[in-house]
Amino acid sequence: MGAGQSTGDDASTQGARGEHALTAQHLCMLLGHDLRNPLAAIDLATHLIARGPLEPSQASALAHIVSATQRAQELISELIDCIDSTRGRGLAIHKQSVTLHALVADALAARSRGSPAPVLEHDRIGEGACTADPARLAQLLDHLVGNALAHGAPQRPVIVASIIEASCFRIVVHNEGPMVPTERMPALFEPVSNGRTTPSGRSVGLGLFFVRQIAHAHDGEVHLRSDASGTTVTVRFPRTADA
Numbered sequence: 001m002g003a004g005q006s007t008g009d010d011a012s013t014q015g016a017r018g019e020h021a022l023t024a025q026h027l028c029m030l031l032g033h034d035l036r037n038p039l040a041a042i043d044l045a046t047h048l049i050a051r052g053p054l055e056p057s058q059a060s061a062l063a064h065i066v067s068a069t070q071r072a073q074e075l076i077s078e079l080i081d082c083i084d085s086t087r088g089r090g091l092a093i094h095k096q097s098v099t100l101h102a103l104v105a106d107a108l109a110a111r112s113r114g115s116p117a118p119v120l121e122h123d124r125i126g127e128g129a130c131t132a133d134p135a136r137l138a139q140l141l142d143h144l145v146g147n148a149l150a151h152g153a154p155q156r157p158v159i160v161a162s163i164i165e166a167s168c169f170r171i172v173v174h175n176e177g178p179m180v181p182t183e184r185m186p187a188l189f190e191p192v193s194n195g196r197t198t199p200s201g202r203s204v205g206l207g208l209f210f211v212r213q214i215a216h217a218h219d220g221e222v223h224l225r226s227d228a229s230g231t232t233v234t235v236r237f238p239r240t241a242d243a
Contacts, residue, residue, distance in 0.1 A: 035072075035076055039069055039072055039073055039076070042065070042069050043066075043069050043073075046062055046065055046066050046069065049062060050062060091136065091210075091213050091214060091217040092217075093132075093133040093136050093214075093217045093218065094133050094135075095131050095132055095133055095218075096131070096132075096133070096134065097129045097130070097131060098129070098130050098131070098132050098134045098137065099129065099130075100130045100132075100137075100162045100164055100169055101124045101162050101164075103134055103137055103138065103162075104122060104124075104137075104141060104160060104162040104171065105122055106138075107137075107138045107141040107142065107145075108120045108122055108141070108145065108160060110138075110142075111141075111142060111145050111146070119155070119156070119157040119158065120145065120157065120158050120160060121157045121158070121159045121160065122160050122161075122162070123159065123160070123161040123162070124161075124162055125161060125162070125163040125164065126163055126164030126165060126169075127164060128164050128239075130164060130169045130237070130239050130240075131238075131239065131240045132169075132218055132237060133214075133217075133218070136214045136217070136218075137171070137214075139210065139214065140171070140210070140211050140214045140215070140235065141160070141171065141173075143207035143208065143210055143211050144160075144171070144173040144207075144208075144211055144233055144235075145158060145160065145173060146207060147207050147208060147233075148173050148174070148175035148231070148233075149175070151175060151177055151178075151231070152175030152176055152177045152230070152231075153175070153176040153177045153230075156175070156176045156177075157176075158173065158174070158175045159173070159174045159175075160172070160173050160174075161173075161174075164239070165239070166239070167238065167239055168236055168237060168238055168239050169236075169237050169239050170234055170235065170236045170237070171234075171235045171237075172232060172233070172234045172235075173232070173233050174230055174231070174232040174233075175230050175231055176229070176230040177230055177231065179226045179227055179228060179231070180224070180226035180231055185224060185226070188208050188224065189208045189209055189211070189212040189222065190209060208233075211233070211235065214235075215235050215236075215237070218237045218238070219237075219238055220235060220236050220237040220238065221235075221236050222234070222235050222236075223235075223236070
């Protein structure tokens, strides 16, 4: 009886935990959607304020508000995407023809404007159009480069390569720095906590989780290699929708 009772209790506990997890996910989803309304109001207000004459200090403060609002909107989208992914729905993507090298160059330029003088190098290999969701590729690049800058050796360049081959294209991001222990690698692409922290002690969070989800949504794959020369993440995609 004791053994049977224990098994029943375990099943009941697991069922309760599952229900709590689903409730928490549902609440997070509702919260994410509801937060978009006040953020939209803030975004509209900043555009109206920007029309008038502003002192330099006011313009600087407004730019910070705009940047923070955009980041908050991105975080909400990522939260909703994360919940969808953990429920097995996968990420929504909208494939179209993209010019890979130009897309990567634009993403790196945007990252350079938002960071204190990061050293980013871009290697372009191959030519031709590729099929992918450009917004998702930009998101993937932002996460990969942000992670590389956070964990790379200070003042050493982060090297990004966009490579176009006959049947696939690849995005490769390399940073110098300490080798990632082998036992930590499986956790790097898990949501919320991936086993690594920034120099300030903060977790990288959902970044590498989304890299893997974006790759899988495109029928692609992610590979990570880390040794004495640094850490390299390679994301491989089929070049066309039919590949």
